[in-house]
Amino acid sequence: MVSSDFTFRIKWTALDEDYRPAENTRITTNFANLARGESRQENLRSTLRMMDNRFNSLAWRDNPRGDRYALELQIVSVEMSFSGTENTDAFPLIEILQTTIVDQQTGARIDGIVGNNFSSYVRDYDFSVVLPEHMKAHPNAGAPDDFGDLHGKLFRHFLGSRAYQDNFAKPPVICLSVSSNKTYHRTGAEHPVLGLEYANEEFSPTDRYFAKMGMKVRYFMPKGSVAPFAFYHIGDLTGDYTDLELVSTIATMETFQKIYRPEIYNANSPATEQYQPSLKAQDYSLTRIVYDREERSRLAVEQGRFVEERFIKPYRAVLDQWSANFAAA
Numbered sequence: 001m002v003s004s005d006f007t008f009r010i011k012w013t014a015l016d017e018d019y020r021p022a023e024n025t026r027i028t029t030n031f032a033n034l035a036r037g038e039s040r041q042e043n044l045r046s047t048l049r050m051m052d053n054r055f056n057s058l059a060w061r062d063n064p065r066g067d068r069y070a071l072e073l074q075i076v077s078v079e080m081s082f083s084g085t086e087n088t089d090a091f092p093l094i095e096i097l098q099t100t101i102v103d104q105q106t107g108a109r110i111d112g113i114v115g116n117n118f119s120s121y122v123r124d125y126d127f128s129v130v131l132p133e134h135m136k137a138h139p140n141a142g143a144p145d146d147f148g149d150l151h152g153k154l155f156r157h158f159l160g161s162r163a164y165q166d167n168f169a170k171p172p173v174i175c176l177s178v179s180s181n182k183t184y185h186r187t188g189a190e191h192p193v194l195g196l197e198y199a200n201e202e203f204s205p206t207d208r209y210f211a212k213m214g215m216k217v218r219y220f221m222p223k224g225s226v227a228p229f230a231f232y233h234i235g236d237l238t239g240d241y242t243d244l245e246l247v248s249t250i251a252t253m254e255t256f257q258k259i260y261r262p263e264i265y266n267a268n269s270p271a272t273e274q275y276q277p278s279l280k281a282q283d284y285s286l287t288r289i290v291y292d293r294e295e296r297s298r299l300a301v302e303q304g305r306f307v308e309e310r311f312i313k314p315y316r317a318v319l320d321q322w323s324a325n326f327a328a329a
Contacts, residue, residue: 115172
């Protein structure tokens with residue numbers, strides 16, 4: 001089987017206050033989790049308002065009232081189909097976000113960054129099924145050498161596909177929380193938008209996982225933020241994107257992190273020069289947005305098993321052959 005036998009299809013869904021998750025959306029996804037229950041519409045409305053406010057605080061030039069810009073978000077759902085097999089049903093592979101910046105002063109609509117949030121069924125399988133089973137059998141061995149290989153190749157293949165190239169002009173940037181198991185230190189460098197740069201002594205498991213996706217990582221704490229973020233990117237993070245593009249990612253992902261990891265990103269004191277984030281910290285504030293973190297962790301395991309039964313087991317031979325050919329290419 002050759003790589004051209006994989007077909008990708010993109011679906012777009014507006015992430016606004018009326019958003020309702022589709023049936024095949026990962027229910028642990030940041031935005032899907034917010035759009036459930038009695039508070040769903042107020043959750044979404046408040047989240048989007050926080051994003052707009054944060055965007056305007058960073059895009060302050062020619063914006064004296066702090067209300068010039070608004071963000072629009074689209075959920076980009078990527079499905080993958082196999083040709084040459086009996087079952088041609090599409091499998092939900094990845095969900096990312098596309099930002100659009102609306103200049104309410106001029107009426108201009110400006111493309112933001114694609115990526116931002118990163119949701120992947122196969123990653124659930126890797127971290128919630130493969131890794132725990134491996135660690136149970138080999139308690140002190142760390143992750144297996146091939147951990148994340150298939151996921152990384154699928155992601156890189158998607159980026160090289162017509163589906164991606166026809167819809168997006170630039171590579172994605174994905175912004176996640178820094179690892180609570182690592183210590184970060186300021187480098188002395190500062191970017192006008194991304195803020196103070198941090199570094200650490202060794203990669204986290206997430207850093208290594210994204211490296212297999214072809215993505216490098218840099219850590220920055222923007223002005224007004226209280227902890228650094230991990231920015232996973234391809235190419236030159238500070239040279240390939242405009243200030244407004246970078247601001248759109250910061251505003252979007254800082255809002256999510258304040259809701260999901262308030263111990264780190266809604267702390268009452270900013271990160272110091274030597275900084276180790278902790279989810280056990282007590283000095284932080286809560287947003288008024290309802291979120292069930294325990295439910296999210298439990299559902300990640302359920303979704304990992306879903307991938308195993310619906311994707312990995314039925315197509316294991318096909319995937320193994322494709323992966324071997326991809327590595328040799």
